[in-house]
Amino acid sequence: MEAIILAGGFGTRLKSVVRDMPKPMAVIAGKPFLTYLLDQLDRQGCTHAILAVGYKKEVIQNFFGPKYRGISLTYSVEEKPLLTGGALKKALEVATEDAVLVLNGDTFFGVDFSKMLDFHHKTHSDATLAVKKLYDFSRYGTVLFNGNLRITQFIEKKVCQEGFINGGVYILNRTIFDGINQEKFMMEKDFLEKYVDLKAFYAFPSNGYFIDIGIPEDYEKANKEFGKFTLKK
Template sequence: MKAVLLAGGFGTRMKEETEFRPKPMVEIGGKPVLWHIMKLLSAQGIKDFVICTGYKSEYIKTYFANYGTANLDFTVRLGHPDSIVYHGSHDEFEWTVTVVDTGLETMTGGRIKRIQEYVGDERFLCTYGDGIANVDLNALVAHHESHGKNATLTTTQLHSRFGVVDVDSDGNVSQFREKPMVNDLVNIGYFIFEPQVFDYLEPNSVLEQEPLRNLANDGQISAFKHSGFWQPMDTQREYQQLNEIWNSGDAPWKIWK
């Protein structure tokens, strides 16, 4: 199964980091957040990736085109680039990576529509290139296969940003709860899509609007509940949090050796 990664947005809420590079290439522990997502997926058996780029697409293209020379010692006869020999290896050398410029202004649904030829008539995983979650892919796929619908999305519960005060009918404070879990579920990506999903997409549709709504109206989408770690990287604060977690040596998403 291939993984389609949405990596084309402008990342305007992280202007400090995204002025010169796309947000999926902002680093956690010296590696792009996109790399962390791919490592997590690879550790669970997905090694074929299609990356939907847009803003500063050339940055992502260059990163993967030069991955070997940037990460390994090598020998080359100058003037003969095909003669390059790498010394050593990385698990990432087992990956197949297709980088597609899906347009600067294209919306999420349109980006997926534009990579249809690279996915073909196959089931595929799709997620955002800036959110890390240690989703159990075996459980996710098993859930998807159990219901027979065209799509599955992964949901989780959030913690409140604020502490909560419980007050009884007489105005007495009964207890304080520090950032409790809220009841609502949020979509965190990590979709499993059947190829029929392409029929719901238009060249510039927003995945999270009409396509998902129409799938729901047709009874063709189910939710898989993830209760583990999830952290998007939408703000400078979240970028710092992810780096702090990584630097602690106990990152929940580091499931590879």
């Protein structure tokens, strides 16, 4: 299993609680948040992770070095901001597996990665998105899919009583951006929404634990929850 972690975020909305460090290095219950993501990968058999770094990249590189537990680490460095899509495109250039797991560096989602990979291969998907059902939310857009779990539409953020959100865990074919000449683009807006009718995107529903530390309220929630129990996935 090979993975990419998007770890180049500025953490703009967390400035009040996290200063002068990349968002994935925000300390949660005594450890950088990125540590929990790498632990999750290690437990599930990942042996190589590519960290897509940019802002204050040396903080991450100096802390983790070339290896973390059973995972060898490679750094894909953005010399200028490439946004999420551009960062992924660059990182995939050094990937070696045909299908690569992707994690957002500010989100933890307790997904069974092996089952997700099996699903990705069985559906011949170009991109598989782990989705989570939420209730009474407005912070996230929603993902619509048919009875075969093929994604049909992405809906913009709005007040929603219930729906499936993009949980920030993907499996991408290594060649998915072949023919895309843009260097800087957003994964969600400029790629997923644009190509939903042209490529095979599938949803992988999971009821695993989910938290996004991107705003101060959820950063504090993560501190409490990660401190009081051990996550199973």
